[in-house]
Amino acid sequence: MTSLHERPFGGTVGDAVPHESATAHVTGHALYTDDLGVRLSNLLHAWPVQAPHAHARVTRMDTSQALNVSGVVRVLTAADVPGTNDAGVKGDEPLFPTEVMYHGHPVVWVLGDSIDAARLGALAVEVEYEPLPSLISIHDAIAAESFQGAQSTLRRGDIHLGFEGAAHTFEGEFEFGGQEHFYLETNAALAYVDEAGQIFIQSSTQHPSETQEIAAHVLGLEAAQVTVQCLRMGGGFGGKEMQPHGYAAIAALGSVLTGRPVRLRLNRTQDMTMTGKRHPFHARWKVAFDESGKLRALQATLTSDGGWSLDLSEPVMARALCHIDNAYYIPHVEVHGRIARTNKTSQTAFRGFGGPQGMLVIEDILGRCAPLLGTQAHELRRLNFYQPGEATPYGQPVRHAERLEDLWAQLLVSGNFENRQREVRAFNDAHPHTKRGLAITPVKFGISFNFTAYNQAGALVHVYKDGSVLINHGGTEMGQGLHTKMIQVAATALGVPVGWVRLAPTRTDKVPNTSATAASSGADLNGGAIKNACEQIKERLSGVAAGALGVHPNDVRFEEGLVFPLGHPDKGMDFKALVHDAYHLRTQLWAAGFYRTPGLHWDRVAMHGEPFKYFAYGAAITEVEVDGFSGLYRTRRVDILQDVGDSLSPLIDLGQVEGGYVQGAGWLTLEELRWDESDGPNRGRLSTQAASTYKLPSFSEMPEVFNVALMERATESGVVYGSKAVGEPPLMLGISAREALRQAAAAFGPAGRTQELASPATPEAVFWALENARQVHGAAQPGNVVAADD
Ligand code: MTE
């Protein structure tokens, strides 16, 4: 077997092939979970009854009127659950609740012959509620000490020593908003009991094995009786790591009780009002710098708004704590993390999984403190980069720390940073009512699941006797191009053209016990497993070929569908002919592959260990222009350099980097979730429940110039074909957009003062920031960054 990172000559990894479903996506031929229902007869549709209170007790429920609605077949209630009435893995998410925990919480589900019948049936269900006191804002939750789950602390060094006698000490507060996933395909499931009595569920899920586990426990069945398939998702972004389970369980329960297939697809409003989002955070911090501007100490308390149930809030907080250092060495650290419980949707994974929140805190600190230290933000950042040999606060050596500097230096040149900084200054001097801002920020993101057990994957590779190849692996496709990469990996490992490899949908009866496709590790893990399976097959084929070619098995080469003795491509045979012969010699032509990431360990309580296989690095420069009358802005130019190791599939990776940046910038600049915090009748209601009120990035917000490059000669040893994960890290490059807006807003006031900026930095927020800057005129510092040593 070859080493994991080595690439054979002529392999298809690294080729710029289009996404395997690109044509199907753009022609409408790509099918999604909810497209499959119409193929079944007798299909039932599910519709929820959503509670109109943020917090309430259900005091009476009468479903009889619903059953009088024409076309209504059944109302699913808690009494129907044969197993466990819970939709999660923490035991705190009743599928049919008696206590409403958030506005929009589904209390029962109605099944009907048509969507309209189910919807009208849901309107006819009579529910009486006794409203209870609710907590909506994170401030109220903190004041009420309403927390959930474990609290954890990340510690290194001696925080008192760090602050003692430090040249500069600052402290402040920062609160920032969450984010709606807004995947194009909302949550969907389709279930039926098949001819053998097995429960078969099609689900738009990033974690089919856990969807299987939850559906089984709701039904009181064992995992072996339930199969979950995920054909593809129209986006997941973390929102389908844990949220799909309950919907799959409802569909499965309905099909078991009625004997008919059941489909459930949330419409956009239901998805927005019922499913969890990125966690909003509140941070209180204190930081110390030495004379030269080097970070000495960071003390902080991060509070995330977890919503009504725990969901993934604990691991999200762990990742936030593990990324509060971002790219910077901080000798003395004490950061405390806690999760507020509020009466809102249960906040969950979202691209970056807490990493962006942790990173935003330190980037905000540096952006705010640089002027107070008399330096420029980009120089302060660069000064504090990890150096080779240094370790993170949780004790992991920062491997390839020098890549960060290389990347930074390259990007400053390719992005023409210094010249443009001069241009921006000249522009700002000449324009009193329009200002430009230019910022560069780095990303260092740990790759692997903190939860060590998740770092395993399986695959099933079949070579049929005609030489065609079918692969199956435990990862799911959500648009990120994992399947494309896996086809390239299999084709490379077997030495055949990509066109010979077909990939079958992800199913729990093919590859069991899979991890969520998450933490950006899909390609690393499943690629490792596929390569392992292919190599087992190739080894057997080598034995057969060696006999036919008269060479040692180790000297047989597989390339582009040919099999030949090392150094003699002319003396080869066709891969298909070899497979045919091997079959007749009774050779096993399929294999199950397995991969576990080596060298990981993590102590969740002590917050210490080496949870990551490696770090993904990147940096971005953003230039914006802000209008002083309205706060409106546009993005003039973005330059990105991202370290993806040796790319498995460059077109896919470019798409991931572009999409990640835009999604990150959207979170920080446009997308604002607002809940009704009043004491009125709509308290707790999500006010932004459609694209009309929740502003997503669209074509008009795209950067006018968008240069994305992947770092060259960046082989990552120990990862499949030398690649690195790309799914999440680029999201955090969007922080540069926020920092550029800070620079532009600051340019409306005198130099050398700190500039605060709300997050998201909507045009409205930018207007108030620049208004604040304009009113200073060199007078007292506004806001709450105070020099603690004054
Ligand atoms: N890209 C697209 N197009 N759609 C998605 O839903 N999810 C992101 C990222 N890129 C996502 C995406 C998230 S949250 C993760 S963790 C990774 O893809 C997961 O896939 P990977 O492990 O194969 O990179």
Ligand code: MOS
């Ligand atoms: Mo991604 S947030 O790890 O699904």
